Amino acid sequence: MAEVGTYHEVAKNMDTADRRPVKPLTFDGPLPKPTEDPGQLRKDLARAGYAIAANVFSGQKAREMRDFVVAAITEEEQTNESSVRGFYTDNDDLNRRLFGPQLMNRHEFFRDLVEHPLPLQFTKEMLGPQTLNESYLVQSYGVNMTRPGSLAQGIHRDRSGAMPLSAGVMQTRFIWCLDDFDEENGATRVVPGSHLDTEPQDWGLHYESVPAEAPAGSVVIYDDLLLHGAGANKSKDRVRAGAIIGYCPPWWKPSINFPMAMNPAALEGSSVRLRQLLGYSSTSVGFEYPWEFAPPEVRALIVPPAMDW
Ligand SMILES: O=C(O)CCC(=O)C(=O)O
Ligand SMILES: [Fe+2]
Structure with a gap:
């Protein structure tokens, strides 16, 4: 992984004075387009390293949730500002994150995404x-x-x-598009075919990429072998929000300690499946050491590790 300093050094010059040697696209064939056909999604993933599932949720729901996110960000900015801005890989102070x-503590929509059949089915197949x-x-x-104005991510x-590419897929990734994703507003840029690369990514290179354009309500599917990054938002007045969820095998440490970060009340009555996905269990069957010091309301949410789905 690059030093953060190197990363920001490269990134800040990216749109204006990027003089790094260009690694041209070598991908052959048509680029994946939004589709509802699961067979086509699988073919696109195998060929290009990403696929775009169309109409997974409605455009109206997307807008409603995007507005909800904007309001939640404004609320966090007032009390907990550092949690929504200045993220490790953002290159300016315009992007916002939640x-x-x-x-999930705020709205069931964001809990439901986690256990939606689409990511679960593809995660089973891919991992x-x-x-x-x-x-x-x-x-x-x-x-x-x-x-508007935010720069591209590296x-x-x-x-x-530290994980060799030869180890294969370690994480599945799903971007739930809450807005239309297009080149102008910073659709995620991808390097089609890069999931088959044998070379590690190099900050000294400028990778030619294409925007994964997808209407609101789509889900962009890829894995941790694909080279990609958020595009620059060159629009005048259009935000572009995507909820990005990654899934990993049980023995891999998640980047968020959900049982310590979630409000237990938000998971009352939730499915065993959702709690398994959020790590309310031991990671291995046969190694279920009790959570002796967890608060009772967290202990009440514990489930067995063997997959319920
Ligand atoms: O927001 C995007 O388009 C992609 C973001 C991303 O790749 C990341 O944060 O790792
Ligand atoms: Fe990423």
């Missing part, structure tokens, strides 16, 4: 079976809202640089 617990059928976990979860993989 983390999974900030979303494969686990030793004793333990449930996968949510590795990371956040909304990224690019705002092209990267959602994966530790």
Whole structure:
């Protein structure tokens, strides 16, 4: 993984004076388009490393949730400002972020996304079976809202640089588009075919990329082998919000400690599946050490590790 300093050094010059050598696109064939056909999604993932599932939720729901996110960000800005701005890989102070617990504690829509059949089915297929059928976990979860003028994010993989590419897919990723994603407002840029690269990503290169354009209500599917990054928002007045959820195998440490970050009341009556995904269990069947010091309302949410789905 690059030093943060190097990352920001490269990123701040990206739109204006990027003189890094260009790594041209070598991808052959048509780019994935939004589709409702699961077979086509699988083909696009295999060929291009990403796919766009169309009409997973309605455009109206997307707008409603985008407005909800904007309001939640404004609320957090008043009390907890550092939690929504200046994220590690943002290159300016225009982007805004909300983390999974900030979303799931507020609205059931953001809890429902986690256990939606689309990501669960693709995660099963892409990560494969686990030793004793333990449930996968949510590795990371956040909304990224690019705002007019915000710069592109450096092209990267959602994966530790310490993990060789030859280890294969370690995380599935799903971007729930709460706005139309287009080139102008900063649609996620992707390097099609880069999931098959054998070389680690290099901050010294400018990767040619294309925007993954997707209407609100779509879900962009990829994995941690694909090179990608949020695009620059060149629009005058259009924010672009996407809720991004990553899933990993049970033995991988999630970036958010959900049982400590969630409001237990928000999970009252929730499914076993959702709690498994959020890590309310041991990671391995046969190693269920009790959570002796957890507050009683958290202990009441504990579930067994063997996958309920
Ligand atoms: O918001 C986006 O388009 C992508 C963000 C992203 O790649 C990330 O935060 O890792
Ligand atoms: Fe990313």
